Amino acid sequence: MDKITEFIDDLSAQLDVETLSKLSLSMKRDKKAELKSVFVKSIILRDQQMLSFVYRYPTNDLTKNFSIAEGLENVEKLLKDQFYKADLMSTERDVFLTIDKSGKGKIKRKDSNKTEQKTNSAKHDKTKKRLIDLKNNYYLQALDIVADGKVKRNREDKFRQINKFVEIMGHVLSNKYTEPVIADMGCGKGYLTFALYDYLSSLSMNPKVVGVELRPKLVDFCNEIANKANFDNLKFESGYIGQWEIEKLDVLIALHACDTATDDAIYQGIKSEAKVIVCAPCCHQQVRKSLQTTGALKDITRHGILMEREAEIVTDSLRALYLEASGYKTKIMEFISTEHTPKNLLIIAEKHDRKLDSGVWDRIESLKAVWGLKEHYLEKLIKSL
Numbered sequence: 001m002d003k004i005t006e007f008i009d010d011l012s013a014q015l016d017v018e019t020l021s022k023l024s025l026s027m028k029r030d031k032k033a034e035l036k037s038v039f040v041k042s043i044i045l046r047d048q049q050m051l052s053f054v055y056r057y058p059t060n061d062l063t064k065n066f067s068i069a070e071g072l073e074n075v076e077k078l079l080k081d082q083f084y085k086a087d088l089m090s091t092e093r094d095v096f097l098t099i100d101k102s103g104k105g106k107i108k109r110k111d112s113n114k115t116e117q118k119t120n121s122a123k124h125d126k127t128k129k130r131l132i133d134l135k136n137n138y139y140l141q142a143l144d145i146v147a148d149g150k151v152k153r154n155r156e157d158k159f160r161q162i163n164k165f166v167e168i169m170g171h172v173l174s175n176k177y178t179e180p181v182i183a184d185m186g187c188g189k190g191y192l193t194f195a196l197y198d199y200l201s202s203l204s205m206n207p208k209v210v211g212v213e214l215r216p217k218l219v220d221f222c223n224e225i226a227n228k229a230n231f232d233n234l235k236f237e238s239g240y241i242g243q244w245e246i247e248k249l250d251v252l253i254a255l256h257a258c259d260t261a262t263d264d265a266i267y268q269g270i271k272s273e274a275k276v277i278v279c280a281p282c283c284h285q286q287v288r289k290s291l292q293t294t295g296a297l298k299d300i301t302r303h304g305i306l307m308e309r310e311a312e313i314v315t316d317s318l319r320a321l322y323l324e325a326s327g328y329k330t331k332i333m334e335f336i337s338t339e340h341t342p343k344n345l346l347i348i349a350e351k352h353d354r355k356l357d358s359g360v361w362d363r364i365e366s367l368k369a370v371w372g373l374k375e376h377y378l379e380k381l382i383k384s385l
């Protein structure tokens with residue numbers, strides 16, 4: 001297999017498990033070519049996973065979105081015709097392709113974390129007891145996290161994230177629920193869904209869990225593993241978060257569901273009167289596009305990266321307030337250290353019976369006004385209830 005094809009296979013594999021952070025194509029083959037570089041990232045557009053390409057020219061950038069298949073074809077063509085270099089960054093592994101003038105390619109792969117972090121965390125793992133038992137663990141093997149009874153070297157971060165997540169959920173749920181009905185919205189390959197089911201079962205909680213995912217291929221894959229693991233009360237269903245018909249629910253989870261899919265999930269949780277809603281937000285496009293700063297704030301948002309961070313902070317602060325306006329007490333905490341993934345916040349909301357804070361909608365309006373935000377997607381949903 002030639003190196004460009006091998007690189008495209010790596011890229012496709014990262015897209016399957018949704019770990020791609022970004023891809024850049026650089027070092028133009030023709031020095032006089034106008035196109036300087038291309039940046040690619042995975043996005044969800046109208047509930048479809050797509051690839052968004054930013055073409056960088058000397059005086060302007062051009063953005064185009066493609067289906068995954070078209071996008072992969074484009075990357076391949078760009079590498080064959082226009083660029084010598086491709087850097088693929090993912091939350092798990094980075095892959096670097098260089099092609100020389102004779103057309104010969106070279107690939108280097110590196111775990112996403114620095115070696116030192118890796119060594120430290122490996123040492124740390126040895127001393128820290130993990131909550132998920134590896135012994136005879138069928139699902140962790142089927143999900144390619146464990147082999148020969150050990151966590152695979154390049155899957156240590158994922159395993160750490162899984163353990164952290166079940167630890168947090170254990171604190172939130174234990175001693176309060178005996179047979180919690182749980183929905184995991186946008187469950188992907190189900191890493192956290194399986195682990196949660198397994199861990200709560202080990203605490204004798206008898207959970208009933210459904211994972212909802214728009215990609216049928218992943219749903220079939222997960223159902224097969226759940227059957228083989230004899231997890232009788234764990235099911236996966238194909239569907240869109242926003243359209244999913246919810247019955248009675250105790251706990252709603254949405255981890256890294258893109259942009260407004262997190263809002264759809266929160267709305268579904270509120271609608272079904274879930275007692276606990278837990279989400280780890282992903283990207284924050286809706287608010288980012290609508291922020292209109294004035295005065296001194298302009299000095300923050302003129303920098304793209306700071307604008308992005310502000311959009312995250314504003315989006316998630318408002319989400320917390322909308323949850324409070326809907327009868328939940330909320331806290332926002334770090335899920336797992338930023339060295340492992342930038343998507344590391346967890347919003348935890350628990351329903352309460354206290355009187356609602358009558359000023360909460362005024363606080364929402366004040367916050368929106370500071371950022372020139374006319375509308376938040378979740379607000380519209382909540383007001384339609």
Ligand SMILES: C[S@@+](CC[C@H](N)C(=O)[O-])C[C@H]1O[C@@H](n2cnc3c(N)ncnc32)[C@H](O)[C@@H]1O
Binds near residue numbers: 044185187212
């Ligand atoms: C980044 S992955 C996260 C997977 C998993 N929750 C985790 O944290 O490991 C997001 C998943 O949500 C799915 N998804 C995105 N929007 C969705 C929607 N509107 N309805 C159902 N699934 C959705 C995607 O297909 C993808 O598998």
